[in-house]
Each structure stands twice: as structure tokens, then as C-alpha cells.
Amino acid sequence: MIQFNHFNFNVLALDRSLEFYDKALGLTPAREKNASDGSFKLVYLTDGRTDFTLELTYLTDRTNPYNLGEMEYHLAFVTDEYDNFYKKHKEMDIICFENPSMGIYFIQDPDGYWIEIVPAK
Structure with missing residues (x-):
């Protein structure tokens, strides 16, 4: 058996990133x-519901921002509170791309990583 465990983002300012992920997505540290x-310091964030961590x-x-290339990858979250998150993310001015025909949008974290928000079906 094999299963997902975690995904990694390298961050330039840890406190700024921790604040962003807590405020934008409700993710909190599970372990360090x-x-x-x-x-270095590793901080694993949890959604409090699944075993998967960021x-x-x-x-x-490190003092220079990371080069993320052409950003052909992203992390995705599904939510049954899509409208509430959309409103919050709009107010935070962190939505970087919307695809209304697919019913999804993306937010961007302080280091430039894209995060997809998908409504629960």
C-alpha cells in the first residue's frame, strides 16, 4: 500500500507564510x-481533517525569492464553503486566476505558489 503524506513549498519568510496559510485557509502547524x-526549519501544516500536510x-x-519557473503545478483544496472562501480571498486580494466555466479559482501565496480552490460536488 502507498498513500500521499505531504507536499512541500519552500518559503522565504516563515512567519509571513504561517500567517497567510492560517488566515487564507485555516491551516495550522501540526509538527515542526x-x-x-x-x-532550516520545517513546519507541517494540517487542515485538521485529513492526514495530508503541507x-x-x-x-x-536564504535571502532571495525562489524561482518558481512557469508554475505548471499547484496544490488544490476542495471545500463545501466555496462562496465564503471566495469572498474572503477576494477581500484579501489574493485571487490570481479565475475560471468561472470550470467553477474554480486560484489564490497565490506570499512566495508565488498557486493554490486551487474547488467546490465540493
């Missing part, structure tokens, strides 16, 4: 790991 030499990797000496 600090490098013994202080070179790993935020913070490299303590």
Missing part, C-alpha cells in the same frame, strides 16, 4: 522540525 545546526521549508540563510 529544526535542523540541529539551525540551517510542509513549509524555511532555509534560515
Whole structure:
């Protein structure tokens, strides 16, 4: 048997990212790991419902933003509160792309990662 465990985003400013994910999606830290030499910190965020986590990797000496390439990947969330999240994300001015014909939209985190919001069927 094999199953999904986590997905990783490298972040430039950990506190800013933690605030974003909490405010925008209600994700909270489930566990952390600090490098013994202080070179990095991993924070695993949970939705509180599933075992899947989003790993935020913070490299303590990193000062330049990450090059995300052409962004042909994204993380997706499904919600039964689509209209509420849409309104909140619109107010936060973090919606970066909408596809009304598919009934989805994307938000962008502080480091430029795209996150798809999908309504529950």
C-alpha cells in the first residue's frame, strides 16, 4: 500500500507564510522540525481533517525569492464553503486566476505558489 503524506513549498519568510496559510485557509502547524545546526526549519501544516500536510521549508540563510519557473503545478483544496472562501480571498486580494466555466479559482501565496480552490460536488 502507498498513500500521499505531504507536499512541500519552500518559503522565504516563515512567519509571513504561517500567517497567510492560517488566515487564507485555516491551516495550522501540526509538527515542526529544526535542523540541529539551525540551517532550516520545517513546519507541517494540517487542515485538521485529513492526514495530508503541507510542509513549509524555511532555509534560515536564504535571502532571495525562489524561482518558481512557469508554475505548471499547484496544490488544490476542495471545500463545501466555496462562496465564503471566495469572498474572503477576494477581500484579501489574493485571487490570481479565475475560471468561472470550470467553477474554480486560484489564490497565490506570499512566495508565488498557486493554490486551487474547488467546490465540493
